[in-house]
Amino acid sequence: MPDDTGEIVDRRGGIDRRDLRKPSQSDLDRRRGPGRRRTDFLRAAEEGEMNQEQFMFLLAINAFKEANGRTFPTWTDVLEVVRKLGYRKTLPSELKLGDRVQDWTEEANSDSGV
Numbered sequence: 001m002p003d004d005t006g007e008i009v010d011r012r013g014g015i016d017r018r019d020l021r022k023p024s025q026s027d028l029d030r031r032r033g034p035g036r037r038r039t040d041f042l043r044a045a046e047e048g049e050m051n052q053e054q055f056m057f058l059l060a061i062n063a064f065k066e067a068n069g070r071t072f073p074t075w076t077d078v079l080e081v082v083r084k085l086g087y088r089k090t091l092p093s094e095l096k097l098g099d100r101v102q103d104w105t106e107e108a109n110s111d112s113g114v
């Protein structure tokens with residue numbers, strides 16, 4: 001807002017919170033900057049060209065929502081759908097989650113647990 005002299009005065013005080021953010025250490029940051037390209041997997045999905053896996057997941061989530069009368073499934077619901085689709089944790093994680101969680105693996109033919 002200009003003051004009486006016509007100069008623009010910045011009335012914000014304190015530290016800019018944007019300067020306090022830590023860079024992502026988890027490999028989950030999907031923002032793209034200069035030199036970062038989308039993978040074919042992401043580009044196709046964002047442009048509406050889903051592969052078979054993505055389409056099956058979408059249908060499974062929609063079926064879950066219809067069967068349970070939910071518009072917005074919880075993350076636990078999403079994990080239940082993923083496990084019922086047959087996904088199991090058979091490889092070590094590629095994500096860097098730090099000390100917050102202990103990684104594990106399970107047999108490919110293990111029960112879904114849901």
